[in-house]
Amino acid sequence: MGIQQHLMGTKSSGSVAISNQVVTRNTTAPTNATASYRMNAVGTVDLIGNVTSSPPGEWLVSGAAGSFEVMATVTSGLITGSTTGAWLPLGVTYTWSNTRAGGVPGVNNATLQIDIRDTASGVILDSAGITYTTTVV
Numbered sequence: 001m002g003i004q005q006h007l008m009g010t011k012s013s014g015s016v017a018i019s020n021q022v023v024t025r026n027t028t029a030p031t032n033a034t035a036s037y038r039m040n041a042v043g044t045v046d047l048i049g050n051v052t053s054s055p056p057g058e059w060l061v062s063g064a065a066g067s068f069e070v071m072a073t074v075t076s077g078l079i080t081g082s083t084t085g086a087w088l089p090l091g092v093t094y095t096w097s098n099t100r101a102g103g104v105p106g107v108n109n110a111t112l113q114i115d116i117r118d119t120a121s122g123v124i125l126d127s128a129g130i131t132y133t134t135t136v137v
Contacts, residue, residue, distance in 0.1 A: 014063015016116045018045065018128040025049040026135045029102050033134035036081070036097040037112065039090065041065055048095075049134075059090075059116065066091035069119050077110025077132065087117070098132035108134045 025035040025048075035049035043060025060068075069087040072079070072094070082094035098110040112130040117123060 013067035013118055013120060015061040016059055016068060016125050017061050018059050018114060018116060018126050020129045020131075021045075021047055022131045022133070023047040023049040024133045024135070025100075026137070027100075027102060029105055029136050031136070032102040033100040033108075033136050034097050035099075035132045035134050036095050037114075037130045037132075038093065038095040039070060039114075041091050041093045048097075064091075067119055068125070069117050070094065071115045071117075072096050073113040073115070075111045075113050075129075077108060079110055079112055079132075084112075089119070090116070096130070098134050100134035100136045102136055105136045108132070 023035040023037055025033040027033040038046040039059060043065050044058050068090040070090050071087050072084045074084050077098060079096050079098055081097045088094060096112055098108055100108040110132040114130060115124050115127045118125055
């Protein structure tokens with residue numbers, strides 16, 4: 001049970017766990033550099049790039065993925081892919097990416113806040129920050 005659930009006296013349909021992550025992609029022009037964070041409907045997380053902070057593992061500890069929702073909020077930079085700023089059901093796979101165009105050498109940085117809540121209670125169970133760096137040399 002998460003701290004918010006404990007304080008509010010609510011029970012969840014299961015449990016989740018996510019952690020802060022760094023995903024980086026480095027390429028040589030003219031290849032685009034794209035780094036992605038993917039939350040899979042089966043309860044796992046993938047970091048797609050060539051340098052990551054740690055193995056992401058699973059977000060779903062117990063229960064059914066469809067019992068939870070995710071909100072991704074862009075806190076800096078440009079994020080493309082799945083919807084941001086709205087609660088989405090986690091019985092579906094979502095991918096959020098940052099891309100540096102291959103024809104323009106340089107670095108892009110972006111950050112994304114991920115929140116997971118129990119659908120029934122609306123209680124946020126866990127949060128993490130995702131830091132992206134995409135580089136074209």
